[in-house]
Amino acid sequence: MSEVILTMEGIDKSFPGVHALDHVNLEIRKGEVHALMGENGAGKSTLMKVLTGIYTKDSGKIIYEGKEVEYGSPKEAQDAGIVIVHQELNMLGHLSVAQNIFIGREPKKGGLIDDSRMNTEAAKLFEQLKIKIDPKEKMNRLTVGKQQMCEIAKAISHDAKIIVFDEPTAALTETEIQELFKIIRDLRKKQMGIVYISHRMDEINVITDRVTVMRDGAYVGTLITKESTKSDIINMMVGRVIYEEPKTESAISEDAPVVLKVEHLNAGKMVRDVSFSLHKGEILGFSGLMGAGRTETARALFGADKKERGEIYINGQKIEINSPSDAVKHGIGYLSEDRKRFGIVTEKTVAENATLASLDNYLSGMFINKKKENEVTEEYVKQLKIKTPGVDQLVVNLSGGNQQKAVIAKWLIKDCDILIFDEPTRGIDVGAKSEIYHLMSTLAAEGKSIIMISSEMPEILRMSDRIMVMCEGKKTGEIGIEEATQEKIMHLATQRN
Amino acid sequence: MDTIKNNSFVKKVGFNRLVLCCVLVLLYIAFAILSPTFLSYSRILSALNYAYFLGFLAFGVTFVIATGGIDFSIGPVMFASALISGQLLTKSGFPVIVCLLVSICVGLLFGVLNGFLVAYGGLPSFITSMAIMQLAKGVGSVFTKTQSVSWPQEWYRNLVKMKIGNTQIPTGLIILLLVAVVLWAILSKTKAGRYILCIGSNKEAVRLSGVNVKKWEMLAYIICGTCAGIAAIFYVGAYTTVQPGLGDTFNNEAIAACVMGGTSMSGGLASVGGSFIGVMVIALLQEGILAMGFQKDYQYVITGIIVIIAVFADIRSRRKKN
Numbered sequence: 001m002s003e004v005i006l007t008m009e010g011i012d013k014s015f016p017g018v019h020a021l022d023h024v025n026l027e028i029r030k031g032e033v034h035a036l037m038g039e040n041g042a043g044k045s046t047l048m049k050v051l052t053g054i055y056t057k058d059s060g061k062i063i064y065e066g067k068e069v070e071y072g073s074p075k076e077a078q079d080a081g082i083v084i085v086h087q088e089l090n091m092l093g094h095l096s097v098a099q100n101i102f103i104g105r106e107p108k109k110g111g112l113i114d115d116s117r118m119n120t121e122a123a124k125l126f127e128q129l130k131i132k133i134d135p136k137e138k139m140n141r142l143t144v145g146k147q148q149m150c151e152i153a154k155a156i157s158h159d160a161k162i163i164v165f166d167e168p169t170a171a172l173t174e175t176e177i178q179e180l181f182k183i184i185r186d187l188r189k190k191q192m193g194i195v196y197i198s199h200r201m202d203e204i205n206v207i208t209d210r211v212t213v214m215r216d217g218a219y220v221g222t223l224i225t226k227e228s229t230k231s232d233i234i235n236m237m238v239g240r241v242i243y244e245e246p247k248t249e250s251a252i253s254e255d256a257p258v259v260l261k262v263e264h265l266n267a268g269k270m271v272r273d274v275s276f277s278l279h280k281g282e283i284l285g286f287s288g289l290m291g292a293g294r295t296e297t298a299r300a301l302f303g304a305d306k307k308e309r310g311e312i313y314i315n316g317q318k319i320e321i322n323s324p325s326d327a328v329k330h331g332i333g334y335l336s337e338d339r340k341r342f343g344i345v346t347e348k349t350v351a352e353n354a355t356l357a358s359l360d361n362y363l364s365g366m367f368i369n370k371k372k373e374n375e376v377t378e379e380y381v382k383q384l385k386i387k388t389p390g391v392d393q394l395v396v397n398l399s400g401g402n403q404q405k406a407v408i409a410k411w412l413i414k415d416c417d418i419l420i421f422d423e424p425t426r427g428i429d430v431g432a433k434s435e436i437y438h439l440m441s442t443l444a445a446e447g448k449s450i451i452m453i454s455s456e457m458p459e460i461l462r463m464s465d466r467i468m469v470m471c472e473g474k475k476t477g478e479i480g481i482e483e484a485t486q487e488k489i490m491h492l493a494t495q496r497n
Numbered sequence: 498m499d500t501i502k503n504n505s506f507v508k509k510v511g512f513n514r515l516v517l518c519c520v521l522v523l524l525y526i527a528f529a530i531l532s533p534t535f536l537s538y539s540r541i542l543s544a545l546n547y548a549y550f551l552g553f554l555a556f557g558v559t560f561v562i563a564t565g566g567i568d569f570s571i572g573p574v575m576f577a578s579a580l581i582s583g584q585l586l587t588k589s590g591f592p593v594i595v596c597l598l599v600s601i602c603v604g605l606l607f608g609v610l611n612g613f614l615v616a617y618g619g620l621p622s623f624i625t626s627m628a629i630m631q632l633a634k635g636v637g638s639v640f641t642k643t644q645s646v647s648w649p650q651e652w653y654r655n656l657v658k659m660k661i662g663n664t665q666i667p668t669g670l671i672i673l674l675l676v677a678v679v680l681w682a683i684l685s686k687t688k689a690g691r692y693i694l695c696i697g698s699n700k701e702a703v704r705l706s707g708v709n710v711k712k713w714e715m716l717a718y719i720i721c722g723t724c725a726g727i728a729a730i731f732y733v734g735a736y737t738t739v740q741p742g743l744g745d746t747f748n749n750e751a752i753a754a755c756v757m758g759g760t761s762m763s764g765g766l767a768s769v770g771g772s773f774i775g776v777m778v779i780a781l782l783q784e785g786i787l788a789m790g791f792q793k794d795y796q797y798v799i800t801g802i803i804v805i806i807a808v809f810a811d812i813r814s815r816r817k818k819n
Contacts, residue, residue: 302705304704304705323709324704324705324706324707325707325708325709327707328706328707329707334705336705341699341701341702342699342701342702342705343702343705344699344702345695345698345699345702345703345765346698346699346765347694347698347765347766348694348695348698348765352691352695356695356702356703356706356708357706357707357708359688359691359692359708360688363688366687366688367682367686367687368686368687368688368691410706414707
């Protein structure tokens with residue numbers, strides 16, 4: 001077995017309200033490709049950010065090449081030979097490949113940048129990696145795959161000894177993925193330590209030597225890839241004890257009517273031929289990993305984004321939705337996952353936000369009937385228990401949970417029958433969370449139909465009557481709550497065909 | 498300072514606007530001391546002449562800035578309206594009332610074009626309104642074959658100033674105040690005003706609430722253009738002659754008046770009343786500088802400084818809120 005190059009021991013990191021890393025361990029050997037896996041929010045990126053100096057750890061040790069280290073910035077880590085190839089490439093499109101690789105440390109001759117030497121050095125790097133790229137080519141004329149290889153070249157030009165790949169294959173074609181694997185195998189032969197963060201089980205199987213799994217900020221364990229199965233890994237990823245009571249049976253009857261039917265919804269790469277139905281009084285959970293296409297599906301359905309194809313039926317009747325106003329007219333409401341950017345109008349009051357979707361109902365002739373507006377807002381403030389000194393309070397001054405309730409109030413005041421909640425409890429404290437769960441259950445019991453998009457497994461299992469799982473734009477399966485388990489959901493969430 | 502800010506009267510009228518009123522009064526006193534002739538009634542009327550057309554321009558652009566946009570075409574559109582309708586009056590013999598209506602319509606049409614390009618075309622208002630500005634200059638000039646137009650003495654002058662017995666009544670001020678009240682009501686009490694302000698604050702949230710944002714955004718530009726058309730009437734009523742190719746300087750002054758009055762450049766926060774007081778300050782400055790014998794260029798310098806101070810104060814108060 002080869003030598004250990006990096007040990008992260010007992011790494012602990014907390015943010016206000018979140019224990020992001022709880023005594024995490026990671027061991028990387030020379031000449032190894034080590035997968036780092038876990039659900040969204042498990043702590044993988046946080047751990048890597050601690051390693052590369054973006055975050056400072058609260059406690060624990062990082063031992064690199066036998067010495068204890070602590071980096072204060074990505075540059076320091078980079079100079080020491082630890083480099084990350086990010087998911088979102090930070091490339092300067094209008095500059096050439098060579099210029100990008102040597103940005104910040106351009107070879108100079110007599111005070112001016114030595115372009116020819118820069119190009120030759122870049123060519124040498126590509127030779128080392130056995131890739132064919134022209135160093136003089138403008139970066140934005142290369143495919144994403146080739147851009148990524150430039151990032152790798154940039155990494156080894158820093159004399160990297162450890163390269164971390166964060167979801168490297170998300171934007172690549174099959175051929176590009178194979179090319180990437182060739183390079184990775186080559187780097188492995190050169191005794192580099194490679195950390196490979198990915199959700200793609202099939203790739204983990206092919207290219208990695210060991211797998212470390214994290215869950216909810218904690219280290220679960222390390223397996224040898226060849227000796228483990230997909231189920232083993234999934235069990236480690238989700239094998240948590242759920243303290244909240246998961247739902248054991250659907251709240252609606254077998255023959256509940258279908259209120260919404262979506263067929264062959266297509267919108268770009270993220271929504272590929274998605275079809276599903278929603279029953280009256282049902283809570284349909286949309287599960288999947290980040291990037292699975294759930295928000296994109298909801299937005300395409302709601303008319304917020306353009307779609308290429310898709311038939312939508314409400315109560316059996318085909319309807320046209322080409323904009324959010326169409327959707328709202330048909331009684332669909334959408335609570336976006338980004339409350340601050342898409343949910344609330346920050347400079348306005350609770351009352352002004354509450355009637356935004358139904359202002360026509362609160363007019364007297366040409367003017368807004370403030371009295372009626374305040375009355376209805378106060379009614380819902382009471383019903384939803386929104387903590388606010390008054391309906392004339394600026395909504396931005398409310399806490400996250402109460403802001404969320406204010407947005408919910410907007411859709412209830414509009415009297416929507418179909419509600420799409422996108423990550424409804426994100427960024428909300430525990431107390432407010434359970435209030436929102438209770439609210440959703442009450443709404444469903446009153447006959448409203450809910451689609452709930454969530455990346456939190458316990459939440460999905462607690463609230464849904466039925467769960468639809470997506471992976472990379474496709475619907476991979478549907479499970480009734482009676483048969484649902486975390487493992488089954490995760491299998492479907494990582495199923496790429 | 499905080500006790501003053503938290504006083505309920507202050508909150509109702511607006512701290513910003515009260516400060517501005519104080520500035521207005523102080524400026525007047527300062528000019529009166531520096532130039533004794535300043536206290537005469539005719540001086541006040543002269544200052545008001547500048548305030549009428551500038552006021553309408555400022556009211557209009559208040560709506561555009563409320564949506565988070567900007568309109569650099571207002572001055573030249575006003576001149577184009579005055580040139581085109583003036584040409585019809587002096588060279589084609591159209592009756593005065595028709596020409597006044599034409600002036601308003603020209604402004605409205607430019608507003609429609611501007612609004613369409615920004616709201617439906619998705620073009621940035623900064624560039625679009627500059628293009629419309631050039632277009633307005635060109636259209637005005639082409640229509641009068643590069644000649645300037647002098648509006649004759651006719652009944653419309655009474656809209657600006659009317660002689661009753663021995664005194665001159667500033668009718669323009671009355672009309673300006675009436676229009677200010679109407680526009681204030683639209684902005685703060687109607688659905689249109691609510692949508693316009695919300696769009697300026699968070700357009701996407703409004704769109705996702707099912708509102709047809711394009712329609713309402715365009716309306717703001719239409720209001721702005723129409724106001725420029727109305728402003729033209731008050732310009733020629735006071736100053737008689739309009740020349741093609743000019744008008745940009747009024748853009749900055751109108752926008753400065755808005756920002757001084759509490760309308761925020763980032764949208765969502767607007768005040769017609771504030772713009773009114775801002776226009777009065779600028780009109781007073783204008784008159785005061787002339788009265789002291791300085792050239793108009795000094796006015797530009799001072800307006801420029803005021804804009805910088807006003808925008809700086811606006812951004813600082815936003816940063817504090819966040």
